[in-house]
Amino acid sequence: MDLVLQLLFTGIGIGSVYALVALGFVLIFRATNVVNFAQGEFSMVAAFLMVVFSVKIGLPYWVAFVIALICMAGLGAVFNLAVYYPLRHRTYLPVIISTIGASIFMANTTLAIHGPEPEVLSGWFDTPGFMLGPVYLDNQYVLIIVVTALLVALQYWFFEHTLLGKKLQATSQDKEMASLLGIPVALMIMITFVYSAVIGGIAGILVAPVLFVSIGMGATIALKAFAATIIGGFGDVTGAIIGGLALGVIETFGAAYISVPYKDGFAFLVLIAFLIFRPQGIFGERVAEKA
Amino acid sequence: MHLTRRGFTTALAGSIAAPAVIRTAYAQGATVKLGMVVPMTGAAAESGSFAQTGAKIALEQVNKAGGVLGKPLELVFEDDQTTNPGAVLAFSKLASQPDIVAFLGSIRSTQMHAMAPDMLKVGKPVGFGGTDPNLTKLGNPWLFRFRPNDSYSGKVIAQFGAKELGKKKWAIVHSTDAFGTAGGKALAEALPDNGATLALDQGYANQSQDFTPVVLAVRQSGADILGTYFTFETDLGIFARQLRQLGVNIPWVGSPSIVNVSALKLAGPALYNTYGVADYAEDSSPASKAFGTAYRDVRKVAPDNQSSWTFDAVTCLAMAMNKAGSTEPNKVREAMLAIRSHKGAEGEYNFDKNGDGLHGYNIVKNDKGEIKFDKRIDFTPQLG
Known part of the structure; x- marks a missing residue:
C-alpha cells in the first residue's frame, strides 16, 4: 500500500507538470485553432531566465520569479506578432510550421547565449520534502500540484466570470462574430499568447528544481503535454488537466508494475488508443460539432 | 585561334586529369586534418564542449612539438546533435572530405554502432570513446578505443x-x-x-x-x-x-x-x-596530472573523461602518423597497433589486436x- 501511495503521489506530481504545459496548448488552440509547438520552449526559456536573475545576478527568488514572468509576457507578445500574426489569414499548416521554427529558434538562441551546460535551480523551500506517514512528499511536487489546482480555479473564474474572459471565449468560438460585436480580436489573441507564455513559464520554473534546467527540458515535457492535450480533448481546459494527470499516473504505475524502459511507451499507447477510438479526447468536441 | 589535334587531345586529357590532380594536391595540403564527430547541440552538448577542449589542448601540444610530418595538425568538428542519425550524418560529412586522414568518433557506444558500418567503408583510422566491449569485436579494423571497455x-x-x-x-x-x-x-x-x-x-x-x-x-x-x-x-x-x-x-x-x-x-x-x-583520475599518474593542469588553464574547472580521451586520441593518432612517416591509412593503423607503454591522460596505452588501448580502471571516491x-x-x- 505504501508503494501504491508513493507512486500515486509521484504520478500526480509529474502529471501536474504535463497538465500545466498542456493548459498553454489548450488556450492557444482555443484562440487560434492551431497547436503551438513552441509551448515547451516557453518553459525552458523561463527556467533559464530564473537561473540568470536568481543564480547569476543574485536577486531574491520572488523578485527573480516576477521579473522572469514579466519577460515571458513580453516573449508571448513578440511571439504573437512574429510567429502567428503575419500568418493569421493562412491555413493552420503554415502557422504550425512557424511555431515549430520558433521552437527551434528559441532552443538554439538559448544555446548560443547560455551555452549547453545544464543548471541547478533551487526550489522555493529550504528542505527537499517531508514524510507523510509512509509516503515521501517532495516539496516541489506538492507546490506544483497546488499551483496547478490554483491556476485551473483561477482560469475557470477568469473565463466564466469576467468580461475579458468572456471576450476571449467569444474570440475562440467565432472570430468573425466576435469582431462584428466589437471585440478586438487581434488584442484578444495577443492576450492569449501572453497568458500562455506566462503559464508555460510558471511550469518551467516550477519543474526546474526537479528536472534541472537544460536546453532539452522544454521538448521533453511538451511531448507528454501534447499527448495529454489529445487525451483530454483539444480545446478543453478540464481535459488538459485530466489528460496530464492521467498520463503521469499511467506511466508511473506502468513503469513500476510492468516495465521501466517502456515507461514512455505506456503514455503513447494510451494516446494511440484515444486517436483510434476517441479522437476528440475525453472532453473534446468533434470539429464538425464545433462548426 | 587554330586548334590542332594534338592541342585538343592535350587539353582534353588535362581537363579530365585536373580534378584528380587538384583533389590530390588538396589532400596533401598545408595541414594534416583530423575530423571529429562531437555533440554541439542536444542533451550532450555540454560534454561535447569538454571533448573539444581536450582535443584542442592535444592539438596545441602536437603543433608545438612540430606537428605531423612537418605540417600543422588541424581539427575539423561536425555536430552529431547527440543523436544516432545526427552522428551518421556528421561522419558522412567529414568522410566526404578526402583531405581528412583520420577521425575521432563518439564517446557514446550507441552512436559508434550507428557510424561503424560507414567507418568500415571509409577505411581510415577512427579513435573513439564508447565503452561497449562489442565495438572492437565487430571485425572493423579501423576502430581504436581510447577508454577501457566495460x-x-x-x-x-x-x-x-x-x-x-x-x-x-x-x-x-x-x-x-x-x-x-x-x-x-x-x-x-x-x-x-x-x-x-x-x-x-x-x-x-x-x-x-x-x-x-x-x-x-x-x-x-x-x-x-x-x-x-x-x-x-x-x-x-x-x-x-x-x-x-x-x-x-x-x-x-x-x-x-x-x-x-x-x-x-x-x-x-x-x-x-x-x-x-x-578512466580519468587526475592523481593517478604524472601524465594525468599534467593534463589536468593544462585543462584547468583553459576551462578553469577540473577535467573528466569527456576531455581526457579526446586528448589521448589526438596525441596517439599524431604520434602514429609521425611514426609511420605517412598518413596512408594502413600504415597509420599498423603504427597505432604498435603503440606500447604510451603514458596518456587516461592511463598507459598498449593497443591489443582488437584496437583496445587501455586495460584497467581507477577507483575514485x-x-x-x-x-x-x-x-x-x-x-x-x-x-x-
Whole structure:
C-alpha cells in the first residue's frame, strides 16, 4: 500500500507538470485553432531566465520569479506578432510550421547565449520534502500540484466570470462574430499568447528544481503535454488537466508494475488508443460539432 | 585561334586529369586534418564542449612539438546533435572530405554502432570513446578505443564492491542504450567470480523525468550495494536525488559518468560518499596530472573523461602518423597497433589486436564533492 501511495503521489506530481504545459496548448488552440509547438520552449526559456536573475545576478527568488514572468509576457507578445500574426489569414499548416521554427529558434538562441551546460535551480523551500506517514512528499511536487489546482480555479473564474474572459471565449468560438460585436480580436489573441507564455513559464520554473534546467527540458515535457492535450480533448481546459494527470499516473504505475524502459511507451499507447477510438479526447468536441 | 589535334587531345586529357590532380594536391595540403564527430547541440552538448577542449589542448601540444610530418595538425568538428542519425550524418560529412586522414568518433557506444558500418567503408583510422566491449569485436579494423571497455569496468566495480566493501547482494541500474546494456551485463557477469549475487537488474530509458519506480525497485530488492551505468548526467542527477529522498543509502559504485563534472554539479550532496570507476583520475599518474593542469588553464574547472580521451586520441593518432612517416591509412593503423607503454591522460596505452588501448580502471571516491583517487586496478591485456 505504501508503494501504491508513493507512486500515486509521484504520478500526480509529474502529471501536474504535463497538465500545466498542456493548459498553454489548450488556450492557444482555443484562440487560434492551431497547436503551438513552441509551448515547451516557453518553459525552458523561463527556467533559464530564473537561473540568470536568481543564480547569476543574485536577486531574491520572488523578485527573480516576477521579473522572469514579466519577460515571458513580453516573449508571448513578440511571439504573437512574429510567429502567428503575419500568418493569421493562412491555413493552420503554415502557422504550425512557424511555431515549430520558433521552437527551434528559441532552443538554439538559448544555446548560443547560455551555452549547453545544464543548471541547478533551487526550489522555493529550504528542505527537499517531508514524510507523510509512509509516503515521501517532495516539496516541489506538492507546490506544483497546488499551483496547478490554483491556476485551473483561477482560469475557470477568469473565463466564466469576467468580461475579458468572456471576450476571449467569444474570440475562440467565432472570430468573425466576435469582431462584428466589437471585440478586438487581434488584442484578444495577443492576450492569449501572453497568458500562455506566462503559464508555460510558471511550469518551467516550477519543474526546474526537479528536472534541472537544460536546453532539452522544454521538448521533453511538451511531448507528454501534447499527448495529454489529445487525451483530454483539444480545446478543453478540464481535459488538459485530466489528460496530464492521467498520463503521469499511467506511466508511473506502468513503469513500476510492468516495465521501466517502456515507461514512455505506456503514455503513447494510451494516446494511440484515444486517436483510434476517441479522437476528440475525453472532453473534446468533434470539429464538425464545433462548426 | 587554330586548334590542332594534338592541342585538343592535350587539353582534353588535362581537363579530365585536373580534378584528380587538384583533389590530390588538396589532400596533401598545408595541414594534416583530423575530423571529429562531437555533440554541439542536444542533451550532450555540454560534454561535447569538454571533448573539444581536450582535443584542442592535444592539438596545441602536437603543433608545438612540430606537428605531423612537418605540417600543422588541424581539427575539423561536425555536430552529431547527440543523436544516432545526427552522428551518421556528421561522419558522412567529414568522410566526404578526402583531405581528412583520420577521425575521432563518439564517446557514446550507441552512436559508434550507428557510424561503424560507414567507418568500415571509409577505411581510415577512427579513435573513439564508447565503452561497449562489442565495438572492437565487430571485425572493423579501423576502430581504436581510447577508454577501457566495460568488460573491465564491470570487473572492477564487482571486485571493488564485493572484495573491498564486502557487499554481496547487488542491484544494478543501467540505461537501456548500447552502453548501459553492455555495462550492466558485464557487471552482472563479473559478480559470481567475486562471490556476489544479483538481486535486481533494472534498465531505464534515457531522458527520464522520474525515477521513483526504479528507486522503489532498488529498495524492495533488499540489495546491500548498488552498481550503475548511467549515460546522461541529468538522468543520473535526478536518480541520485530521488534515491536519497526515498531513503536508499546503500553503498553505490557507478560507471564513469558518476564522477563527471556535470553530474557532480547537478546531483550535489546526493552523490557524496559514492564510488566510481573512472578512466580519468587526475592523481593517478604524472601524465594525468599534467593534463589536468593544462585543462584547468583553459576551462578553469577540473577535467573528466569527456576531455581526457579526446586528448589521448589526438596525441596517439599524431604520434602514429609521425611514426609511420605517412598518413596512408594502413600504415597509420599498423603504427597505432604498435603503440606500447604510451603514458596518456587516461592511463598507459598498449593497443591489443582488437584496437583496445587501455586495460584497467581507477577507483575514485566522492568525498563531499571532491573526487579522490583511491586505487588503480589493471588487467593484463592479450597483445596480438
